[in-house]
Amino acid sequence: MAYLDNIAVFVRVVELGNLSAAGRDMRISPAVASNRIKELEKHLGVRLFNRTTRQLTPTEHGRVFYDGAKKVLEAVGDAEAAVSALSGQPRGTIRVTAPLGLGRRLIASGIPEFRERYPDIEVRLRLSDHDVDIMREGIDVAFRLGLLEDSSLRMRGIMECERVIVAAPAYLEKRGEPQTADDLLSHDCLMLRYPGAREHFWTLKTEAGPRKLDVRGPYDSDDGDVLTGWALAGHGIIMKPRFEVEPFLRDWRLKVILTDTPPIPVQLAAVFPHKKFQDPKVRLLLDFMAERCQRMIRDILGRN
Template sequence: MSYLDNVRVFVRVVELGTLSAAGRDQRVTPAVASNRIKELERHLGVRLFNRTTRKLSPTEHGHVFYQGAVKIIEAVNEAESAIADLSGNPKGSLRITAPLGLGRRLIAPGIPEFHDQYPAIEVRLRLTDRNVDLLSEGVDIAFRLGVLEDSNLRMRGILNCERVLCAAPSYLERRGIPATPEALIDDRHDCLLLRYPGSKEYFWMLQTPRGLRKFEIAGPFDSDDGDVLTEWALEGRGIVNKPLFEVKQYINEGRLAVILKETPPPGIQLAAIYPHKRFQDPKVRLMIDFMAERCQQLIGKMLD
């Protein structure tokens, strides 16, 4: 086993907390990950982790070694990136994340084509509607719908996406069509909520004659998967707030109807988010350029 591979596994165990998670991240079995940590401990002559049944936490020696190990990995990555940039032959791995709906429709289908163009680049895609911490989870690029809130990250805007409120005709026949945003609350309409652990109090922002306003809506159930909300809306279970490109097909088919057209949600930015140092890596630049062009083309076709 190479010493650098052992260090890489060690860093990911510290960041992810378990051997199994670090093993998946590094594409090795938990047994191999465990052996690499043991080999590293033998080499250093110290214990790097306190071991419990559920999680590994770094010892004092482990904390000290982690600070230096991260710098080692960053230096090697930067050196490899510089060589790849000069040689025109980028290689290595890219860790990418995206929301479920966006990832399934736009990002995942493009990965094989990207790999065909750059066969030496391995792409590791994780789809989740959870707000992934790029720095702590070692992610190179996140494709997201929303705004940048972390000053340690950088954003490249790809496209401003129109959003709509919509519901199935069966729901609107049963519950009535809201005439104003206030009716969502006053008439106690069932709004379908996207939530995940740690999410904030739920509300919708709508554009009104008095400007952008917050409406604290409610509903009988929620999900951390945006596609589940769409399915519930199609079944007539409530009103959903979605990017237009995700529901345009259902609107054209008459399965969903847009409501409150005069007071819609504001558009939402589709963007690539990345740690500021990562953009020096040619793999990151290539992936962002590739997906930006692809997303713009595909969303344009969906909205035709």
Template sequence: MPYLESLKVFVRVVELGSITSGGRDLRLTPAVASKRIKELEKRLDVRLFNRTTRKLSPTDVGRTFYEHAKQVVQSIDDAEAAISGFSQSPRGIVQVTAPLGVGKRLVAPLIPEFVDLYPEVSVRLRLSDRKVDLLEDGLDVALFVGRPPDSNLKLRKIMDTPRILCAAPSYLERHGVPQIPDDLKRHNCLLLRYPRSPEWYWTLSTSEGPKRMDVSGSYDSDDGDVLTGWACAGRGIINKPRFDVAEHLANGTLVEILPETPPEPAVFGCLYPHRRFQDSKVRLFIDFLLKRCREKLA
């Protein structure tokens, strides 16, 4: 088992780029993670990493060993997943990621409920509005709102959710209410932006079909909740799933604009590697999440 644990640490250190990150991902201290790497190098009698004060990178031997080690670790994970359904109760860790707003308001409150049902399962929730790589980051399930990505991942759709454009009354009083989509070109549009972000433009649904609007503004962020805060403060117009701003619409902090030409609807769903669905705890979590999200959003 110590050798297997060392292999797992080694694989995650290579994938995450540091001993601290690799250890944290496996809930080990940096000291323990470093010890595992040293034990592995001693056993193999090779140097697996080039170390400097600023960077840790695998040696040529380390890269070769990684390609084989990750297959060993994955095979063991698959073997455990294949027999997990025969256990009296699911156990282990489910790694989950979700967008910030959806994660805070919808997913996070449901996780204690799931753990109460399956107390031997631990759920690790990572929230980010950036794109993630499930396989590279070692994740089991990723919630998303938007267009389903083209990938080999499996998709379970929770529902199609309408998106809306909205702004604070104070902003509209100062700058006027857009009457047609082209009016957005002279308004301050608040954009969700990060490397490889899709929101350099908005696509609106019109009677003539989808209309691409190249919008711009003085503010952008990689955190959707920050954009909502700026919109509530009267700083511009946001493009959001309706359920994500429902409370602000209900209390009048934000008002919908251009309701006749709304943004194209988004898919709200979850992605997962096909093999993960063999694991009973992952399968149970996905089924639970879909059922409870649909109930809450109905």
């Protein structure tokens, strides 16, 4: 088992590029991770990494060994999933990721309940508004608001989510309320941006069909909740899934604008590697979270 653990650490170091990141991911110290790599190199009789002060890059031996090691870990995972399915007692670890707003409101609060039902399953949750590389970071399930673009992944649709364009009354009093889609081009629009971000436009439904608007603003953020805070303070206009801002609409802290040309709805979905759907614990989490998200969003919107 120790040898398999060494292989697992080696694979994560290759994928994440350094011992500290791999150690955090596997919940071991960098020193332990380093010792496991040294044990593996001693066993194989070769050097697996070229070491610099900041990063480890695999040697030619390391690259060759990585390909085989990855297959070994996948085979062990498949075997464990098959045994779990046969025994009816799912166990193991699931790595989950979600955007910050969705994760905080719907996913995170459901993890304890899921664990109560299935105490042998551990859940490691990572929340980020950045696009997480599912394959590179070993993610089992990613909850997303958007379209599936990677054909190497599977998607399970959960529900279509209405989006709205909103602003604080104070902002609208100061700058005037946009009356047409084109009016947005002269307003302060608060954008979710980060390196590699896909959605640089706001797409609205118009009588002539979908209209992409290259909106701009004085500042942006890689955290959607920061944008909401700025909008609440009267600093600009945001586009959000309605369930994320519904409480602020009810107490009139935000107002929906451009109701005749609303944004294109967004799909709430779970994305995962193809093989993961065969894993009983992954299917259990998908079923649990899909039902929970649907129920909670309907409750938030008062649409039961």
